[in-house]
Structure formats: C-alpha cells, structure tokens
Amino acid sequence: MKTEKKEVYNFQSEVKQLLHLMIHSLYSNKEIFLRELISNASDAIDKLRFESLSLPELYENDSDMKIQISINKAQRTLIISDNGIGMTRQETIENLGTIAKSGTKSFLQSLENKQNKKNELIGEFGVGFYSSFIVSEQVSVRTRFAGTKTNEGTLWESSGEGKYNITNISKKTKGTEITLFLKKEEEEFLEIWRIKNIISKYSDHITVPVYIQNYDDKNKTYFWEQINKAKALWTMSQSSITDDEYKDFYKHLTNDQNNPLVWSHNRVEGNQEYISLLFIPEKAAWDIWNRDNKHGLKLYVKRVYIMDNYQEFLPSYLRFIRGLIDSNDLPLNVSREILQNNSITENLKKALIKRSLNMLEKLSKNSKEKYQIFWNQFGLIFKEGPAEDHDNLARIANLLRFASIKNNSAEQKISLKEYVDSMNSQQEKIYYITADSYEAAKNSPHLELFKKNNIDVLLLSDRIDEWMMNYLTDFDGKKFQSISKEDLSLNKLTQDKKIKNDELSTEMIDFLKKVKKILGDKVKDVRLTNRLTETPCVLLSDSNEMTTQMAKLFSAAGQSVPELKYIFEINPEHMLIKKVSLIHDEKKLNEWINLLLDQALLAEKGNLENPHKFISRMNKLLILP
Incomplete structure (x- = not known):
C-alpha cells in the first residue's frame, strides 16, 4: 500500500477539552x-443512497450496503467499517479535528456540571465519534469519498491527546474503516x-445490516454473521412492535438517552400514502432555544433516506417533536426548494400537525403527570x-x-x-395578569x-405570554381580560356601585381635584376606586x-x-390616602402625591x-413631622 508523509495537526481547543474530560473520567456505560x-x-450509507439517486456511479459496482465489525484479540483491535459515502481529506479534518457545531462551550460546561451523567450527553451534542476514546488508547480512520480515485484515500490517526496525523493513502473500497486500539482494561x-x-440493544432496527466476523471451529473458516434485524421499524405493523422496541428506536x-413520553405510529393509504412515526421527548434538547438549533423530521421517500431535520412538515411551535416520515408521493430526486412549494408537502404538514395535536390531547387526558x-x-x-x-x-388553547x-x-x-368550569356564575370573562415574574404577578x-x-x-x-394573549382573544365563548386594563364588566361582576361624588366627603372631592392639578399630563386621568383593599393607589392602562x-x-x-399614559386610581378608604388628603401645605402635598405615583409606577413597571x-x-417625607 502506497503511503505519503504524515502531516500533524492540533485539535481545535474545544476538542482538546472534550477529549481530556472523556479520557480522564469514569463512565458507567462505556458501551x-x-x-x-x-x-x-x-x-454515511444513507447519504450515499441519496446522492446515488442522481449519481449512480457513486456505488462503484457495490450497491450491497452494509456495516462490518471484526475483532483481532492478539492486536487488541476492534474494526468497524462501512461502504457508505466516505470522506475527503478536507472533510476528515473538519469532521474529526473540530466540533463544527454552535454551543460547544455550553456542552463542555454541561459535561463538567454533570459528572455522574456524562454518558447521557454523548451523542446529544454531535460529538459521538470522540466517545471511541473512552475505551481506546489510539484510533485510526481510513476513508475514501465515493466516486474518487483509489489513491485519494485519507488516514487519520490520534491517541486523543491534543494532536492527530493525516496521511494520504490508497484505499480500494469507498467508505470508512475505523480501527480502535483498545485499552487493556477494555x-x-x-x-x-x-x-x-x-x-441488539442499540442498533437492531437501523435500516443497514450489521455483520460480525465469526469463526467456524468445525470447518476452520471465517464467515460473516448478520447480528441485527436491519428492517426499518416504521415499516413494520404496530402490533409486532413492543414498547421497548419503540423506545430503543427513538x-x-x-441520540437521546431518555425514553420518549409518548409516540404515534401511523400508516396512511389512499390519495396520499405515507408512514409517520412521531415522538414527544421527555426532556428538551440542550440547544432548543439556539437560533442554529436544527429541528424537524427525518425524511424518507419510498424507504430511501433524503434528509435530516426537514422543518417544512411541522411549524416552529411543534419543533420539539422528533421522528420521521416516509412518503410514497414525493419525487425521489426531491430538493428542499421543490418541497417548499409542493402541494403534497402542504397536505402532509396539515396531517402531521393534526397527528401531533392528537398525541398531546391523548396525553393530557390519559396521564396528567x-x-x-x-x-x-x-x-x-x-x-x-x-x-x-x-x-x-x-385545540392549542385547550392544551x-x-x-x-x-x-x-x-x-x-x-x-x-x-378555569371556565370553576368561574363565578356571573363572571363574563377570563381574567389574567402579565408580569415579569410569578412573584410579581401573585403580589x-x-x-x-x-x-x-x-x-x-x-x-x-x-416573556412570551403578553405576545401570546394578542392572539388568544377568547375561549369557550369567554373573552380574555387583562386586569391591569380598564374594564367596565368588573362593576357588574362584583355588584359594587360606582363611587359617586354625592357619596364622598367634601374633603375627598377637593383632594381629587388637587391630585389632578398636581399630576397634570403625567397621567391620563385620576379617579377614585373601590377595587383596592390594601393598596393606596394603582395604575391602569386604558382599554x-x-x-x-x-x-x-x-x-x-x-x-x-x-x-404610556396611565389612569391613576386612588383608594379613598386607605389610611394613607385619608392622611394625605388632610394635608394643606401645597409643597408637602405635592411631594406626597408624586411619591404615591412613583409607588404605583414601581408596582406596575417594576x-x-x-x-x-x-x-x-x-x-x-419620612423626616418631616
């Protein structure tokens, strides 16, 4: 085999940190x-199948897709090879020498903060390859991109200690071969x-057959034994799939170590033929709020893998849904642009939204926990x-x-x-308040x-609640009403009469006039209220x-x-208001009224x-007698 001079590269700094944590930490689940x-x-095999739709020559006369595992006890090596798409030299450097994914620092922080749960994080952050260093003292990768010349292969080698070697090699077959030089204790x-x-535990239902090299003692020969079912789980009848198999497939x-909360497996025949398998996770992905977060369903067309994270089938508010769809109606050479403008896609989207909401409705009825x-x-x-x-x-409002x-x-x-079922018989609206925190709203x-x-x-x-309430106007015939806004229905609801001037003392009427004069255009209006019991004054927004x-x-x-111009409402029964209303010194009264306004502003705005x-x-004012 012809080789060329090795070139030495340093790992990206984040990879160094990652490898150090992996190699020098204990894992309860090394497998x-x-x-x-x-x-x-x-x-890699899925990607080759897709690319071969338009470039069948990429198969290189080898369309029998498979993964092979071989063991050499004498050399303490474990070899995993595939005849998939492979990698170019540059892709090898990019994929194995860097973590080309946003949020790496967050990942490393999570890894450091969860010392007892590190195996749960592997794979979740797109760093699965590096887990090989948990059990290996050295790893080598021989790879060649499908369709390139045999002398355009690449050898990548590293002991996981900050550097790796890259060598140009000849490789007869396309795809990737990974050799793990296992530690003695592994x-x-x-x-x-x-x-x-x-x-059997993790990979039984992947669509690619996995073979292991075995030895026949009787005939003294080696043979390849298939060790997984290699049948797409979603194509099987639901009655033949156990709950544990659904969970393992999820x-x-x-790459989530938690079980799904619930799933929905659906086969549709007729005008449109497709299979969908949707899961609701138990735990949110670490980067679900990141703008670069990739979400969406895995797309197959007639059992052929097309793409990951296809977002057009589900709206953003359902981006937590994981799963796949396998359609018989979309063209095999489908592109992202074609899909976005395809009426079939729009119909599929409506059906998948319906299926997702059905799943949530059943979950809310069958298990409140x-x-x-x-x-x-x-x-x-x-x-x-x-x-x-x-x-x-x-349907969304109900959930x-x-x-x-x-x-x-x-x-x-x-x-x-x-809420509606427990409403007062005379209550006309659904009342709510928005605030910066639960404590602020509660008090x-x-x-x-x-x-x-x-x-x-x-x-x-x-933070999203105020925005949401702009679109959520009513439920079950009851309108929503913010209690921080003026609302005439409250008088009817509480059967309290509106405060009238002839029911007030002369002093309180005069006081109200003084307040209006002092505040001027700082507020929209000043009036007395009976809605307060413990607070001297409050601010309301105009309806x-x-x-x-x-x-x-x-x-x-x-x-x-x-x-914002608020309505300033004053509680005439409050002791502080009664005390302030008796102040005759204009300067002192001015200070008190502005202090009360500031108090109300602080309560309203934070x-x-x-x-x-x-x-x-x-x-x-505290110092003054």
Missing part, C-alpha cells in the same frame, strides 16, 4: 461508543457475544402556537396550562377548561378585588392602549415605544426612570 460509531456508519469489547448484545434516531412533564419542558415553545397556527387555535391565584403555585397546571395590587370576591385570575409571567408588558417587549426588541429621586423624596 455507548459502539452505538455512536454504528450510527455514524448508518448515516478487553471485554473483544468478545463477540458482548458486541452482539450491544448491537434513542437510536435522536406525563402531560405536566411535557408542559414543564416545552410549554414555552408551545405558547408560540396561537400566533403561528390560527387554524388550530381552539395550554397556566398558574393562577387559586392554584397557589408557580407551576403552570390549570387548563382554560378548568400585584390589581389582584386585591379578585381575592376579595373569590375570583380566580391567571398569572402569566413568561385601547398598549399594556406595560407589551411596551417592555417592544423596548427589549429595540423598537420605539409610545409614551422599575423607575429615576429611582434616586424617588428615594430622596421618600427620605425627605
């Missing part, structure tokens, strides 16, 4: 390295029965639904969960149906009237104006926000434009 290498080999992985058990498909796990992990994402999918708004006064917990558990002075009259209020404290939380969202997004001025005014 995962084989799962990762088999998965990579399977992907000789268990040189036993055929051990390899068979691992393949783990193989997603599991649905709560789903909501705690993915509720923030699902809340994007009302804005994205108006066609399914009613939303909220915290509320009566629930008395920050955990979002109450459904809108449960808002706006709630005093509702607590007094035993009326439940939804407490919305996620036609932007709420405080929406203004914060606009501001955080760098957009200009119009000046901050003040000039907190120093507020503190100075408060200290001054």
Whole structure:
C-alpha cells in the first residue's frame, strides 16, 4: 500500500477539552461508543443512497450496503467499517479535528456540571465519534469519498491527546474503516457475544445490516454473521412492535438517552400514502432555544433516506417533536426548494400537525403527570402556537396550562377548561395578569378585588405570554381580560356601585381635584376606586392602549415605544390616602402625591426612570413631622 508523509495537526481547543474530560473520567456505560460509531456508519450509507439517486456511479459496482465489525484479540483491535459515502481529506479534518457545531462551550460546561451523567450527553451534542476514546488508547480512520480515485484515500490517526496525523493513502473500497486500539482494561469489547448484545440493544432496527466476523471451529473458516434485524421499524405493523422496541428506536434516531413520553405510529393509504412515526421527548434538547438549533423530521421517500431535520412538515411551535416520515408521493430526486412549494408537502404538514395535536390531547387526558412533564419542558415553545397556527387555535388553547391565584403555585397546571368550569356564575370573562415574574404577578395590587370576591385570575409571567394573549382573544365563548386594563364588566361582576361624588366627603372631592392639578399630563386621568383593599393607589392602562408588558417587549426588541399614559386610581378608604388628603401645605402635598405615583409606577413597571429621586423624596417625607 502506497503511503505519503504524515502531516500533524492540533485539535481545535474545544476538542482538546472534550477529549481530556472523556479520557480522564469514569463512565458507567462505556458501551455507548459502539452505538455512536454504528450510527455514524448508518448515516454515511444513507447519504450515499441519496446522492446515488442522481449519481449512480457513486456505488462503484457495490450497491450491497452494509456495516462490518471484526475483532483481532492478539492486536487488541476492534474494526468497524462501512461502504457508505466516505470522506475527503478536507472533510476528515473538519469532521474529526473540530466540533463544527454552535454551543460547544455550553456542552463542555454541561459535561463538567454533570459528572455522574456524562454518558447521557454523548451523542446529544454531535460529538459521538470522540466517545471511541473512552475505551481506546489510539484510533485510526481510513476513508475514501465515493466516486474518487483509489489513491485519494485519507488516514487519520490520534491517541486523543491534543494532536492527530493525516496521511494520504490508497484505499480500494469507498467508505470508512475505523480501527480502535483498545485499552487493556477494555478487553471485554473483544468478545463477540458482548458486541452482539450491544448491537441488539442499540442498533437492531437501523435500516443497514450489521455483520460480525465469526469463526467456524468445525470447518476452520471465517464467515460473516448478520447480528441485527436491519428492517426499518416504521415499516413494520404496530402490533409486532413492543414498547421497548419503540423506545430503543427513538434513542437510536435522536441520540437521546431518555425514553420518549409518548409516540404515534401511523400508516396512511389512499390519495396520499405515507408512514409517520412521531415522538414527544421527555426532556428538551440542550440547544432548543439556539437560533442554529436544527429541528424537524427525518425524511424518507419510498424507504430511501433524503434528509435530516426537514422543518417544512411541522411549524416552529411543534419543533420539539422528533421522528420521521416516509412518503410514497414525493419525487425521489426531491430538493428542499421543490418541497417548499409542493402541494403534497402542504397536505402532509396539515396531517402531521393534526397527528401531533392528537398525541398531546391523548396525553393530557390519559396521564396528567406525563402531560405536566411535557408542559414543564416545552410549554414555552408551545405558547408560540396561537400566533403561528390560527387554524388550530381552539385545540392549542385547550392544551395550554397556566398558574393562577387559586392554584397557589408557580407551576403552570390549570387548563382554560378548568378555569371556565370553576368561574363565578356571573363572571363574563377570563381574567389574567402579565408580569415579569410569578412573584410579581401573585403580589400585584390589581389582584386585591379578585381575592376579595373569590375570583380566580391567571398569572402569566413568561416573556412570551403578553405576545401570546394578542392572539388568544377568547375561549369557550369567554373573552380574555387583562386586569391591569380598564374594564367596565368588573362593576357588574362584583355588584359594587360606582363611587359617586354625592357619596364622598367634601374633603375627598377637593383632594381629587388637587391630585389632578398636581399630576397634570403625567397621567391620563385620576379617579377614585373601590377595587383596592390594601393598596393606596394603582395604575391602569386604558382599554385601547398598549399594556406595560407589551411596551417592555417592544423596548427589549429595540423598537420605539409610545409614551404610556396611565389612569391613576386612588383608594379613598386607605389610611394613607385619608392622611394625605388632610394635608394643606401645597409643597408637602405635592411631594406626597408624586411619591404615591412613583409607588404605583414601581408596582406596575417594576422599575423607575429615576429611582434616586424617588428615594430622596421618600427620605425627605419620612423626616418631616
């Protein structure tokens, strides 16, 4: 075999950190390295099948796709080879010398913070190949990209200690061959029965046959034995698949070490023929909020792999759904652009959205505990639904969960149906409040009237909530109403009469006039209220104006926000208001009214434009007799 001079390269710095953590740490489940290498080999064969649709010559007269494993006990080596797409020299450097994925620092931090769960992280971050160094003192990779000349192969070698060698070699066959030089203490992985058990556990249902080289003692010959079913699980009848097989296939498909919460396996025949297998994970992916996060379904056409992470079948608010679709109707030489403009794709998307929502509805009815796990992990994402999918708004609304006064917990558990079913018989609307945090919402002075009259209020404290409520206008015939906005229905609801001037003392009427004069155009209006029990005053937004939380969202997004003019409501029964109303000194009264306004602003917005001025005014009034 002709070889050329070796070239030495340094690993990317993040890879060095990663390898150090892997090699110098203990793993309770070392066998995962084989799962990762088999998965990579399977992907390489899938990619060759796809590329060969337009370039059949890439098969190089070898269309019998397979993965082979051989063992040499004397040399303590384990060899995993495939006849898939292979890699060019540059791809070898890019794929094995760097972690070309965003969020690497987050991964390393997670790895360091979860010392007892490191095996759960392997694969989840696209670094499965490096798990081979858990059991190996040296790893070599011989590879050649399909369709290139035999002398254009590449040899990659490393002991995992910061450097690797690259050599140009000749390689007769396309694909990749990985040789693991096992550590002495890892000789268990040189036993055929051990390899068979691992393949059966993790890789039984990959679509590529896996063979192991065995020895026939009777005939004194070597032979290749297939050790996996190599049948696409999704093509099998549901009755023949066990729950454990579904769970194992999910783990193989997603590299997630947790079991799925629920799944849906569906075969459709007729005008459109396809198979879908959808899973809802138990745990959110580490980078699901990252803009570079790849999500979507794995796409097959007539059992031929087309692409990973195809996003056009599911909207963004369902991006936590994992799984695959195998269609008989899409063209085999399909491209991303064709798919995006294909009416068949649009019909498939509607069907898959329906199937996903069906899955969630069944989960919410059959297991509140599991649905709560789903909501705690993915509720923030699902809340994007009302804005994205108006066609399914009613179904999405039914699946939303909220915290509320009566629930008395920050955990979002109450459904809108449960809220409506427990409404006061005279209650016309679904009341809610938005705030920066659960504690801020729970302790808002706006709630005093509702607590007094035993009326439940939804407490919305996620950043997305205010945006979501712009699209969620009603449920089951009941309109939503923010309690921080002016609402005439409250008078009817509580049967309290509006405060009238003839029921007030002369002093309070005069006081109201003075407040209006002092505040001027700082507020939209000043009036007395009976909605407060423990707070001297509160700010309300006009029913036609932007709420405080929406203004914060606009501001955080760098957009200009119009000046908010609030309605300043005063509680005439509060001791502080009664005391302030008796002050005749104009300067002192001015200070008190502005202090009360600042207090109300602080309660409503969570901050003040000039907190120093507020503190100075408060200290001054505390000193005065």
